[in-house]
Amino acid sequence: MDRPPEALHDAVDFIRTRTIIAAPSLVPELRLHLATEVTPLWQATEASLTRDDLQPPYWAFAWPGGQALARYAFDHPAAIRGRRVLDFAAGCGVAGIAAAKVGAASVLAADIDAFAATALALNARLNGATIEVTTDDLTAVEGAGWDIVLAGDVCYERPMAERVLPWLRRIVAAGATVLLGDPGRSYLPSEGIEEIARYTVPTSRDLEDCTARETRVLRLAGQATLPVLSDSSAARTIR
Ligand SMILES: C[S@@+](CC[C@H](N)C(=O)[O-])C[C@H]1O[C@@H](n2cnc3c(N)ncnc32)[C@H](O)[C@@H]1O
Secondary structure (H helix, E strand, C coil), X not given: CCCCHHHHHHHHHHHHHHCEEECCCCCCCCCEEECCCHHHXXXXXXXXXXXXXXXXXXXXXXXXXXXXXXXXXXXXXXXXXXXXXXXXXXXXXXXXXXXXXXXXXXXXXXXXXXXHHHHHHHHHHHCCCXXXXXXXXXXXXXXXXXXXXXXXXXXXCHHHHHHHHHHHHHHHHCCCEEEEEECCCCCCCCCCEEEEEEEEEECCHHHHCCCEEEEEEEEECCCCCCCCCCCCCCCCCCC
16 A cells, blocks of 8 residues: 555544444354445545545445355365465455465455555454455556456446456466356356356345345356457446
8 A cells, every 4th residue: 555654544544433343244254344334434435535536435345246255265165275366356355355264375455445455454454364455456467476366246337347357367368267256247248157156145225226136156267259248337336
């Protein structure tokens, strides 16, 4: 993180006062700083930083995709143990922290949101997990050095999916395993994915307009045989 110490202190304070420590619904093994309602935190973030184009506080929720990956890690520790793991677009870090808890050799959690980086550090400490955190946009570099990449809920916006999915496929082509956690987001590719697990993730109407999301863990193939993007739209709101 390249922020001055006072900004870091402000972020820690903001996160601690706007969230509660709770277990994600599908992953009772973990405790995370999580928001209980969407709107108040959204508004507080906007007001606090007075920036109209502010990144929504994705870090304050354990999204269904991340929870499914975390559940998969706890249910299949042998798939993770001893591996170098990247939790890409980590948010609160639910997937990466689970990987660390089941014995990953190393975990790098990457999120371009500086608030997420602070939340990741706080959440890792809460769970006694060792993870490294970066706010670098890793899609700008060719990935190297990871055995497994976990990417929870990354297919909710077209620009992000268009950037991230080809990059992830190149990582697969280079020999790593990429696991997506996805509850049916608009820009999930229809080809070049293989389901390896499926979970029902309890969620809230505030966040997802439903009380549970069928969420899959998908192994990404290096090549897609058809265009990877569907045509529906999703703006800031995740659907
Ligand atoms: C819907 S959240 C998912 C968070 C987490 N994986 C989960 O499932 O709970 C998406 C996250 O992607 C992050 N993000 C967007 N573009 C990114 C990029 N290029 N590199 C890293 N993180 C990114 C956002 O900041 C946000 O925290």
